[in-house]
Amino acid sequence: xxxxxxxxxKQLIRSTNFAVIELGLYLDTHPTSACALTKYHNLKNTLKDxxxxxxxxxxxxxxxxxxxxxxxxxxxxxxxxxxxxxx
Amino acid sequence: MESxxxxxxxxxxxxxxxxxxxxxxGVGNSQTMNRCDHMTQQCRRxxxxxxxKRETNVEQRRDANMGKYKREVSVEQRRRQDCNSCxxxxxxxxxxxxxxxxxNRRVExxxxxxxxxxxxxxRHDEMEHxxxxxxxxxxxVPWQQWGDLYDIECGLMQGTIFKDLNFIFCGERC
Numbered sequence: 355x356x357x358x359x360x361x362x363x364k365q366l367i368r369s370t371n372f373a374v375i376e377l378g379l380y381l382d383t384h385p386t387s388a389c390a391l392t393k394y395h396n397l398k399n400t401l402k403d404x405x406x407x408x409x410x411x412x413x414x415x416x417x418x419x420x421x422x423x424x425x426x427x428x429x430x431x432x433x434x435x436x437x438x439x440x441x
Numbered sequence: 442m443e444s445x446x447x448x449x450x451x452x453x454x455x456x457x458x459x460x461x462x463x464x465x466x467g468v469g470n471s472q473t474m475n476r477c478d479h480m481t482q483q484c485r486r487x488x489x490x491x492x493x494k495r496e497t498n499v500e501q502r503r504d505a506n507m508g509k510y511k512r513e514v515s516v517e518q519r520r521r522q523d524c525n526s527c528x529x530x531x532x533x534x535x536x537x538x539x540x541x542x543x544x545n546r547r548v549e550x551x552x553x554x555x556x557x558x559x560x561x562x563x564r565h566d567e568m569e570h571x572x573x574x575x576x577x578x579x580x581x582v583p584w585q586q587w588g589d590l591y592d593i594e595c596g597l598m599q600g601t602i603f604k605d606l607n608f609i610f611c612g613e614r615c
Contacts, residue, residue: 369593376602380585389587397593 355407363408367415370401 358366377394384390409419413431420428432439568575575581589604596602 365594369597372597373593373602376596380587380603383585384587387587393590 355404358407360408360412363404363412367401367404367408370397370404373397374401 355363355366374394374397377390377397380390381387381394405415405419409415409421414420414428417428420426585603585605590596590602591599591604591607593602599607601607
């Protein structure tokens with residue numbers, strides 16, 4: 355994961371996030387499914403790690419990932435409609 | 442039907458004394474004989490009534506089978522009401538013999554195809570294998586079971602990570 359480029363990390367975050375949401379929907383109706391719970395926790399940890407690596411190397415993905423203390427850097431990243439920006 | 446009344450007997454005409462008297466007295470001839478307007482209207486009414494009766498007979502024959510069907514259903518409904526009133530307790534307990542008899546007779550009485558064999562209302566039910574615990578007309582969603590998953594990349598592209606939920610909708614008939 356550390357060796358992934360920015361786009362690869364972003365794609366991993368996208369797909370993992372979607373899978374976590376899907377598993378959450380399944381667990382809404384199957385709260386005691388051991389298979390679903392195991393898969394959910396594995397993917398949630400993967401997602402958490404991928405976000406951490408991305409934000410460490412390329413900046414925050416959301417305002418919750420802003421770690422600066424002296425200056426608000428959230429707006430320094432290119433916006434989705436700007437070159438280099440994506441959502 | 443003639444366009445006017447040929448009845449020259451003034452006695453049969455309520456207004457004959459004034460309208461048909463000339464003919465009844467033998468004074469009139471083919472030129473002087475008056476039309477009896479009142480009788481003409483009556484004849485028209487009678488003609489209309491005859492036409493109406495003929496049409497009604499046609500309608501009655503056309504609906505004869507359906508009428509028979511309706512009468513049979515009404516008889517059946519009355520029997521059910523009787524059964525509901527007198528055998529409610531037994532029926533609730535499953536001991537109403539008449540109810541059981543009617544249940545067996547249900548298809549014979551209620552289906553229009555018994556009157557008109559051209560109409561078939563007993564098509565094969567593909568969901569019949571589900572059994573009696575599923576009442577008809579109600580909608581049911583089968584409970585999802587845990588199964589194979591797509592890898593996360595493929596799941597994102599397919600719109601679901603569950604292979605069981607991935608139906609291919611092509612905008613065509615199945």
